[in-house]
Amino acid sequence: MNVETFLFLQEWNMQLLLILICCSIVYVILSWKKGNFFKSVLFFSSMLILYITIGSPLSALGHISFSTHMIQMSIVYFIIPPLLVRSFPKRSSSTKQFTAKPIRIMTMLALILFAVMFFLYHLPITLQYLAVTPTVRRSYQFLLFLLAVVMWWPIIASEAREYFNKQQKQRYTFISSMIIMPACLLFIIYALFDGASNPLASQAATQWCIPASTTQQNSLLPFSINTKLDQWLAGLSMLGIHKMSLHVSSRMDEKVNKSKSSPRSISL
Numbered sequence: 001m002n003v004e005t006f007l008f009l010q011e012w013n014m015q016l017l018l019i020l021i022c023c024s025i026v027y028v029i030l031s032w033k034k035g036n037f038f039k040s041v042l043f044f045s046s047m048l049i050l051y052i053t054i055g056s057p058l059s060a061l062g063h064i065s066f067s068t069h070m071i072q073m074s075i076v077y078f079i080i081p082p083l084l085v086r087s088f089p090k091r092s093s094s095t096k097q098f099t100a101k102p103i104r105i106m107t108m109l110a111l112i113l114f115a116v117m118f119f120l121y122h123l124p125i126t127l128q129y130l131a132v133t134p135t136v137r138r139s140y141q142f143l144l145f146l147l148a149v150v151m152w153w154p155i156i157a158s159e160a161r162e163y164f165n166k167q168q169k170q171r172y173t174f175i176s177s178m179i180i181m182p183a184c185l186l187f188i189i190y191a192l193f194d195g196a197s198n199p200l201a202s203q204a205a206t207q208w209c210i211p212a213s214t215t216q217q218n219s220l221l222p223f224s225i226n227t228k229l230d231q232w233l234a235g236l237s238m239l240g241i242h243k244m245s246l247h248v249s250s251r252m253d254e255k256v257n258k259s260k261s262s263p264r265s266i267s268l
Contacts, residue, residue: 011057012055012056012057013051013054013055013056013059016051016054016055017051017055020047020050020051020055023047024043024044024047027043027087030089031043031089034089034090036089039086039087039088039089040087042083042084042086042087043083043084043087045083046080046083046084046087049075049079049080049083050076050080053072053075053076053080054072054076059072065230065234066187066227066230066231066233066234067230067233067234067237069234070187070234070235070237070238071237071238071241073238074237074238074241074242075241076145076148077114077118077144077145077148078148078238078241078242078245079241079245081145081148081149081151081152082152082155082156082245082248082249084149085149085152085153085156085157086156086157086158086249086252088157090158090159091159100162100163100164103163104154104163104164104168106150107150107151107153107154107172108172108175110147110150110151111147111151111172111175111176111179112179113147114144114147114148114151115179115180115182115183117140117143117144117147118144118180118183119182119183119186121140121144121183122183122186122187123186151176152249154169154172155169155172155173155176155246155249155250156249156252173246173250176246177242177243177246180242181239183238184235184236184238184239184242185235186235187231187232187234187235187238188231188232188235188236190231191228191229191231191232191235
C-alpha cells in the first residue's frame with residue numbers, strides 16, 4: 001500500500017469539523033461588534049490548520065515516523081495556540097476581575113503541567129497505554145491543548161501586558177523555552193543510545209490511524225526510515241518549531257506594542 005492509497009482510505013473527522021464550526025459561530029457572535037479583521041483571519045486560520053492537522057486524512061501521516069509525528073504535534077501545540085490566543089476578542093474593563101499575581105501563578109502552573117504531560121506523552125510506556133485506550137488518549141490530548149492555550153497567553157495575548165511587565169514576560173519566555181526542551185531531548189537521547197524501538201511503529205500505536213490490513217508503516221513509504229536519524233530529526237524539529245514560534249510570537253507582540261504607541265498606529 002502506498003501513501004496515496006493509504007490517505008484515500010482515511011476518513012475526514014466530521015465530529016471535529018462540527019465542533020470547529022460551532023466554535024467559529026460562537027467566535028463570530030462574540031466578536032461581531034469588534035470588527036477586527038486581523039483577529040478574525042488569525043482565528044479562522046487556526047481552525048483550518050487544526051482541522052487539516054488532526055481531522056483530515058493527512059493526520060495519519062503523523063504516525064508513520066517519529067519526525068512526522070513530532071511535526072504534527074508541534075503544529076498542534078506550538079503554532080495553533082498562539083494564533084488562537086492572538087485572535088481572542090479584547091475584554092472590556094468591567095470583566096477584568098483578576099489581579100496580576102493569580103494570573104501569573106495560573107499560567108506558570110499551566111506551563112509546568114504541560115511540559116510534564118508532554119514529556120510523559122512520548123515515553124514508550126505511555127504511548128503503548130494510550131494506543132489501546134482511545135478515550136483516555138483523546139482526553140489527554142484535549143487537556144494538553146487547553147494547557148497549551150493557557151501557557152501561550154502571556155507571550156502573545158494583547159492583554160498580557162496588563163499582568164506581565166517586560167522583564168516578567170522575558171523571564172516567562174525563557175522558562176518556556178527551557179522547560180519544553182526535555183521532551184525534545186528525549187528523542188535525541190533515544191538516537192544516541194540507539195536502544196529504543198520505535199513506539200510509533202509498534203502494533204499498538206499504529207492502531208491509532210493505520211488500518212488493520214497494514215501492519216508495517218514502512219510499507220506506506222517508497223523508502224525505508226532510518227530510526228536513529230528519524231529520532232534525531234524528531235527532536236530537532238520539535239525544538240526548532242518551538243523556538244521559532246516563541247521568537248515570532250514575541251516579535252509580533254513587540255511590533256504591535258510599538259505600533260500602538262505611535263500616533264498613527266492601527267489597532268490589532
